[in-house]
Each structure stands twice: as structure tokens, then as C-alpha cells.
Amino acid sequence: MADQDGPRRVAPKTAFFNDPKIRSIIYQLIVMGIIVAFVVAVAKNTAANLAAQNKTTGFDFFVQPSGFDIFFTLIPYDRTSYYWEAFVVGLLNTLLVSVIGVFFATILGFIIGVARLSSNWIIAKLAMIYVEMMRNIPLLLQLFFWYTAVLKTMPNVKGSFVWFESIVLNNRGLYLPKPVPDDRFIWVVGAITIALIGTFTLKYWARKRLEKTGQRFPVFWSSVGLIIGLPAIVWLLSGTNLTFDIPTRQGFNYKGGVGLPPEFMALLLGLVLYTAAFIAEIVRSGIVSVDKGQTEAAQSLGLKDGDRLRLVIIPQAMRVIVPPLTSQFLNLTKNSSLAAAIGYPDLVSVFMQTTLNQTGRAVEVVFITMSVYLTLSLLTSAYMNWYNSRVAMVER
Amino acid sequence: MAKNNTIYVREEIIAEKPAPNLSKGIVGWLRENLFSSVLNSILTVIGVAFLIWVVPILYGFLIGNAVWPGEGVTKADCQAPGAGACWAYIEDRMSFFIYGFFPQDAYWATQEGFFASIMAYWRVNAVFLVGILLIVPLMWPDLPYKGINAILFFAVYPVFVYFMLTGGVFGLEEVPTVKWGGLTVTLIIGLVGIVVSLPLGIILALGRQSKMPIIKSICIMFIEVWRAVPLISVLFMASVMLPLFMPVGMSVDKLLRALIGVSLFSSAYMAEVVRGGLQALPKGQFEAAASLGLNYWKSMFFIILPQALKHVIPGIVNSFIALFKDTSLVAIVGIFDLLKTVLVANLNLDWASKNQAITGYLFAAMVFWVFCYGMSRYSLMMERRLDTGHRDK
Numbered sequence: 001m002a003d004q005d006g007p008r009r010v011a012p013k014t015a016f017f018n019d020p021k022i023r024s025i026i027y028q029l030i031v032m033g034i035i036v037a038f039v040v041a042v043a044k045n046t047a048a049n050l051a052a053q054n055k056t057t058g059f060d061f062f063v064q065p066s067g068f069d070i071f072f073t074l075i076p077y078d079r080t081s082y083y084w085e086a087f088v089v090g091l092l093n094t095l096l097v098s099v100i101g102v103f104f105a106t107i108l109g110f111i112i113g114v115a116r117l118s119s120n121w122i123i124a125k126l127a128m129i130y131v132e133m134m135r136n137i138p139l140l141l142q143l144f145f146w147y148t149a150v151l152k153t154m155p156n157v158k159g160s161f162v163w164f165e166s167i168v169l170n171n172r173g174l175y176l177p178k179p180v181p182d183d184r185f186i187w188v189v190g191a192i193t194i195a196l197i198g199t200f201t202l203k204y205w206a207r208k209r210l211e212k213t214g215q216r217f218p219v220f221w222s223s224v225g226l227i228i229g230l231p232a233i234v235w236l237l238s239g240t241n242l243t244f245d246i247p248t249r250q251g252f253n254y255k256g257g258v259g260l261p262p263e264f265m266a267l268l269l270g271l272v273l274y275t276a277a278f279i280a281e282i283v284r285s286g287i288v289s290v291d292k293g294q295t296e297a298a299q300s301l302g303l304k305d306g307d308r309l310r311l312v313i314i315p316q317a318m319r320v321i322v323p324p325l326t327s328q329f330l331n332l333t334k335n336s337s338l339a340a341a342i343g344y345p346d347l348v349s350v351f352m353q354t355t356l357n358q359t360g361r362a363v364e365v366v367f368i369t370m371s372v373y374l375t376l377s378l379l380t381s382a383y384m385n386w387y388n389s390r391v392a393m394v395e396r
Numbered sequence: 397m398a399k400n401n402t403i404y405v406r407e408e409i410i411a412e413k414p415a416p417n418l419s420k421g422i423v424g425w426l427r428e429n430l431f432s433s434v435l436n437s438i439l440t441v442i443g444v445a446f447l448i449w450v451v452p453i454l455y456g457f458l459i460g461n462a463v464w465p466g467e468g469v470t471k472a473d474c475q476a477p478g479a480g481a482c483w484a485y486i487e488d489r490m491s492f493f494i495y496g497f498f499p500q501d502a503y504w505a506t507q508e509g510f511f512a513s514i515m516a517y518w519r520v521n522a523v524f525l526v527g528i529l530l531i532v533p534l535m536w537p538d539l540p541y542k543g544i545n546a547i548l549f550f551a552v553y554p555v556f557v558y559f560m561l562t563g564g565v566f567g568l569e570e571v572p573t574v575k576w577g578g579l580t581v582t583l584i585i586g587l588v589g590i591v592v593s594l595p596l597g598i599i600l601a602l603g604r605q606s607k608m609p610i611i612k613s614i615c616i617m618f619i620e621v622w623r624a625v626p627l628i629s630v631l632f633m634a635s636v637m638l639p640l641f642m643p644v645g646m647s648v649d650k651l652l653r654a655l656i657g658v659s660l661f662s663s664a665y666m667a668e669v670v671r672g673g674l675q676a677l678p679k680g681q682f683e684a685a686a687s688l689g690l691n692y693w694k695s696m697f698f699i700i701l702p703q704a705l706k707h708v709i710p711g712i713v714n715s716f717i718a719l720f721k722d723t724s725l726v727a728i729v730g731i732f733d734l735l736k737t738v739l740v741a742n743l744n745l746d747w748a749s750k751n752q753a754i755t756g757y758l759f760a761a762m763v764f765w766v767f768c769y770g771m772s773r774y775s776l777m778m779e780r781r782l783d784t785g786h787r788d789k
Contacts, residue, residue, distance in 0.1 A: 015446070046641060049639070119429065124634055138721040140724045144735075148754060337626040362640060370629060372624060
């Protein structure tokens with residue numbers, strides 16, 4: 001071996017600047033130096049600019065009265081409220097439209113994704129046309145289109161569309177009946193909670209039993225019975241009386257119920273229809289990615305059609321679908337910032353536009369807004385990493 | 397051997413019988429694709445009903461009842477009850493949609509005819525023409541001289557565009573960027589985004605794969621921060637913060653601010669695409685490059701990147717599509733791109749009518765759609781071409 005070749009040769013001495021380790025340290029120091037110099041220069045310039053414009057800095061504006069109104073808020077807010085309250089209003093509005101948007105976009109996306117793979121020629125082509133149209137047109141343009149189409153073409157208050165005498169649609173928005181629970185309704189909520197816990201326990205027990213004895217338990221139907229039946233019984237027994245606050249016309253406008261302004265509707269519509277096209281493509285590629293051999297293998301094991309889908313195909317498709325799906329959810333949340341263009345008061349519109357213009361605290365406001373989105377993004381990627389590690393394929 | 401006279405052995409193969417009438421031709425196709433089951437038939441009926449409902453409405457609005465440009469067509473025609481899309485309005489404002497406020501050439505503006513209308517904006521049109529002449533051979537897979545072509549497009553062409561549009565040299569009239577507008581600006585932002593984000597994205601991706609901890613963490617931070625925030629907040633930041641970052645008294649051109657924002661934003665996305673390609677390469681390629689004695693940059697440029705980039709061409713084109721769609725966001729910070737010119741023109745009273753705004757949006761949507769769909773088709777084609785069969789199919 002090496003010993004028999006005589007004395008081991010010492011590696012020729014290299015100049016220190018050719019040593020990869022030292023080189024790497026030097027490179028990194030140079031890059032670090034450039035970046036530090038850049039940051040210092042920027043900070044200096046910013047300070048000088050702010051001083052030249054006689055602008056103060058700091059986060060004290062948070063506890064000053066904002067002095068502007070927001071027409072759509074989830075918490076009590078008026079022009080005497082503080083800036084931090086305006087911030088919370090914007091954040092909640094962003095989260096509201098994102099959560100509802102994610103819900104509907106997922107449903108629509110799955111339907112269209114499956115439709116694209118349909119053996120029915122017309123349905124598959126219609127789904128394809130939808131996808132190719134939606135994802136090749138900028139979202140902002142679609143928002144403007146929906147806003148104009150929704151706002152301009154709706155009738156005025158006098159000629160409102162009214163369905164079931166409780167749902168009202170006009171050019172000031174969509175009005176839905178609002179459920180008003182009484183005191184005893186808390187029992188029904190409790191029953192729903194118990195039913196949910198019971199379902200999970202049942203599922204766990206049934207699986208253990210299946211593994212032990214091979215006997216099956218109809219988990220799905222018993223869960224449905226539990227979740228619907230238990231609250232229904234409690235509802236009847238407690239004698240609770242759920243009333244609805246129905247929107248009614250008073251003078252020149254509708255009052256009561258839940259009022260959703262057209263800005264919200266347009267933003268939601270645009271986000272849902274746009275994101276659904278991307279989700280549809282993700283779902284399609286997920287389903288296609290499951291090899292045909294898996295279906296055949298499941299069939300040769302004697303699994304029924306439903307079990308084959310539930311136990312073999314869907315789990316493998318989900319592994320491909322979920323990671324890009326989460327990033328679409330994040331995209332939808334980020335895209336909701338386009339609200340600024342059509343006047344829906346989301347975080348960017350309330351905080352980065354109005355607050356920034358009023359207070360002039362550009363650095364602080366930009367920093368906070370970006371931190372919010374960064375946090376949302378980090379939370380999403382943390383979830384995605386957790387999910388990936390859970391479902392990752394165990395390779396041989 | 398004597399001829400076997402057994403009568404039941406056939407000596408020739410029976411000719412194939414034609415397929416049953418129900419499983420061939422149009423009938424067979426219909427049965428297989430539209431009426432293969434009860435559910436399928438129901439879906440077909442629903443789909444056909446939907447088409448019968450929608451197609452006449454769309455046809456009427458877009459073509460049948462639409463107001464087409466012509467002699468003496470005015471807004472009164474578009475205001476008529478039952479009138480569809482007001483295409484005459486688009487035709488009337490076309491030069492605004494394409495060139496914005498770019499000044500016309502003094503001589504040709506006074507001339508009549510189609511040629512004169514092209515020559516009135518000859519500077520912008522020259523930019524378009526040279527762009528097409530460079531980009532078509534670059535994208536055409538079979539044509540040679542890709543290297544020179546790429547250098548011309550990525551390095552020389554932007555300089556040409558800059559001098560051609562800003563002017564001030566070679567006797568060209570100087571045009572400030574606030575006068576640029578329309579499709580020109582949309583394409584410029586897209587072009588600059590592509591030209592900057594591709595190399596910057598490659599460098600960031602390499603930095604993220606680097607073994608040097610400081611460089612790696614800087615690249616990760618840069619990429620993750622840009623990817624986490626919405627582009628609109630980046631544009632707001634660029635428009636309010638960049639002036640603050642500059643030395644006192646120095647101002648940054650408004651268009652330049654947006655260009656910087658868009659370019660940095662899209663290079664973070666590009667970096668992730670390129671990283672996918674780097675990770676897909678087997679480790680043996682890196683080791684083979686090292687064993688040839690190539691240093692880091694040589695092994696990257698001659699061995700690793702050509703393979704990695706080839707893998708991710710569809711991904712790169714997809715992020716170009718996203719970038720191109722995102723250029724429309726600069727309208728919010730007040731830059732006259734295609735969308736902004738449409739928004740402004742929609743307020744114009746010369747064509748005030750019910751469908752004016754919708755027609756404007758439809759026009760902008762069609763322009764964006766043609767570009768984006770074209771790019772995505774191209775990426776599909778490249779994907780098929782470059783699939784050199786390493787995977788067993």
C-alpha cells in the first residue's frame with residue numbers, strides 16, 4: 001500500500017493565498033466588508049436625508065390618533081383611534097380576505113384540476129380554457145376588471161337583487177344574514193366540540209382495532225352521525241333559539257346583517273379565480289404523478305375502488321400536491337396586497353399607503369409591513385418542512 | 397410430403413373485419429369521449445348547455461354587436477343601446493397604448509398614411525425591430541451562434557435601447573423617462589427584469605450552494621426576504637426608500653426605482669429556480685469537474701451550469717411569465733405601463749360609454765395573454781426538445 005511506496009511525500013508547500021481555506025476566509029471577509037460598507041453608507045445617507053427633510057424617527061406614532069376613517073373594519077375603529085389600531089384593522093382585513101380566498105380557491109382548484117383529467121372531452125377542454133386564460137392574464141388587470149364589472153353593472157340600492165328575502169346584492173356590496181346566538185347557544189357549541197373530539201378518538205380506536213383484528217369499523221358514517229346528531233339533539237334539548245339579523249332597507253341603504261363592500265367582493269373574486277387556476281395545475285400534476293402501476297398493484301391486492309383511492313392513490317398524490325399548494329396559499333396572501341389598487345383597506349393600503357403618507361415614517365412603516373409578511377412566510381415554510389418530513393418517501 | 401388435404405386447416409388469414417359502426421368514426425369518438433357513462437352524459441349535457449349559454453353572449457359582445465373602427469364612428473355608436481365592445485376606441489388610442497407620451501418625429505408626424513404613422517415613432521419601432529431580430533434567433537433552437545446572439549441580446553441590446561429611447565446623443569432629441577409609456581414601458585421593464593434577474597439569480601443560487609458560511613447565509617437571507625414580501629410592497633419601498641438611501645440632493649429616476657425593485661424581486665425567484673437545477677445534478681458531475689482540475693468558476697461555467705440551466709429552462713421561462721405579468725404592478729406606483737395607459741384612457745371622455753372601460757381591460761388582457769401564452773407554449777416545446785431521454789418513459 002502507501003507504506004510500500006517509500007516515504008510519504010509531503011504536499012508541496014503552497015503560497016498562503018493559494019490555500020483554499022485561507023482564500024475562502026479572505027473572500028468572505030471581502031464580501032462582508034463590502035456589505036457592511038454598503039449598509040453604513042445607506043444608513044448615513046438615510047439619516048442625513050431625514051435630517052435634511054426635518055423628519056423625526058421612531059415608533060411613537062403608533063400611539064397617536066390616526067385621524068382617518070376606514071370603511072371596512074372587523075374591530076371598532078374610527079378617526080380618533082390610534083395608528084396601532086389602524087395597523088390591526090389592516091392586518092385583520094388582509095387575513096380575512098386571505099383565509100376566505102384560500103378556502104374557495106382550494107375547492108374550485110380541486111374541481112377544475114380533476115375536470116382537466118376528466119374523460120369527458122367537453123369538460124376537460126373547458127377546464128383547460130379556464131386555466132390557460134386565467135393564469136396568463138395579470139391578476140391586477142383581472143381585479144380592475146372584476147371591480148368595474150362587479151361595481152358598475154350592479155343595480156343601485158333601489159333595484160337590488162334580493163334572494164330568499166335575506167341575501168341582498170347591489171352596487172354597495174353583498175349583504176348576508178348574520179346569525180345572532182342567544183345565551184343557551186353555548187351548549188350547542190360545546191356539543192360540536194365534544195363531537196369533534198369523539199370523532200378523532202373513534203378514528204384512532206378504529207385504526208388500532210383494524211391493525212389488531214383486521215375488523216373494520218364504519219368510521220365515516222359514524223363520524224357524520226356524531227357531528228350532526230349530537231349538536232342537533234343538544235339544540236332541541238337546550239331549547240336555544242338562533243335568530244338571524246336580516247338586512248333590511250332603511251331609506252337609501254341596507255342596514256343590518258353582514259355587509260361586504262364591492263371592493264372586498266372584487267378582491268376575493270379575483271384572488272379565488274386566479275389562484276384556482278394555479279391550484280388546478282398543481283392538483284392535475286399531482287394526480288398524474290402517481291404511477292399507473294400503483295393502481296394496478298392496489299387492484300391486485302384486492303382493494304375496493306374507494307379504498308384504492310383513499311389508501312393508495314390520494315396519499316401519494318398529496319405528497320406531490322401539498323408543498324406547491326402551500327406556496328400558492330402564501331402567494332394568495334401576498335397577492336391580497338393588490339387591494340391597494342382597488343381601495344380595499346388591507347395591510348399595505350392602510351399602513352404602507354395612508355399611514356406612511358400621513359406620518360412620513362417611511363423606514364419604520366416599511367420595516368413593520370415587511371416583517372409581517374416575512375413572519376407569515378416563515379410560518380408557512382415551517383409548516384411545509386414539517387409536512388415534508390412527515391410524508392417524505394422512505395427510500396430503500 | 398404430399399399435399400395435406402385436411403379441409404379444416406385454413407391456408408390464408410381471414411381479413412380483419414371492420415370495427416363495429418358504434419366504435420369508430422364520429423359515433424365512436426362521441427361514445428368514448430362524451431357518453432361513456434351516465435355521469436359522463438350528464439356532464440356533457442351540462443357542458444353543452446353552458447356553451448350554448450355563453451358563446452352567443454361572448455360572440456355578440458366581442459364581434460357581433462361590437463363597434464368596429466371605421467369612417468365616422470364616434471362615441472355615439474358605442475353609446476347606442478345593445479352595442480358591444482367599443483373596438484373603435486382601442487383603435488383610436490392605439491398609439492397611446494403602445495408609445496405613451498413619447499414625442500413623435502417632427503417630420504413624419506405631419507405626413508399621412510400607415511408608413512408615416514410607423515415612422516412617427518421610428519425610434520421606439522427601431523427598438524422593437526432590433527429586439528425581434530435578436531430574440532427570434534435566440535429562441536430558435538436550430539440556429540447557430542447562440543453565444544454571440546446571447547451577448548448581443550443581454551449586453552449590447554439594453555445599451556442600444558437606452559440610447560435610442562433617452563436620446564441626447566447622435567443628434568437625437570432627449571426624451572425623459574416620464575414621457576415613455578404604454579407597451580414600450582411594459583416591455584422595457586420585462587426586458588430589464590430578465591436581463592438582470594438571470595445572471596443575478598444564478599450568482600445567488602451558487603452562493604446559496606456555497607460552502608462559505610457567510611456568503612451562504614447572506615444569499616439565503618436575500619432570497620428569503622424578497623420571496624416573502626409582496627411585489628407591491630417592494631415597489632412602494634423602492635419609491636419611498638431609495639431616494640432616502642441616496643446621498644443628500646441626489647434623486648433617482650422614478651422608472652429606475654421600479655426597475656431596481658422588479659429586478660431584485662425577480663432575481664430571488666430566479667435563484668430558487670436555478671437552485672432546483674443545481675440540486676438535480678448528480679454529485680458525480682461536481683466531482684468529475686474537480687477531478688479534471690478545473691477551478692470553481694471554470695467547473696461551474698463549463699460543466700455544472702450548462703447542465704443545470706438546461707434542466708430548468710421551463711422553470712426559467714415560467715418565472716419570466718410571472719415577471720411579465722408582475723410588470724403591471726408598476727401602474728400602482730404611477731408608472732405609465734400598458735395597464736396604466738389603459739386606466740387613464742378609460743377615463744377619457746371622447747369615447748365615454750358603458751363598455752369603454754371593459755373594452756380597455758379586454759384589450760390589455762389580450763396583449764398580456766398573447767405574450768404569456770406564447771412564452772408558456774415555447775417553454776413546453778423546449779421541455780419536449782430537451783428531454784434527451786435520461787428518464788425511462
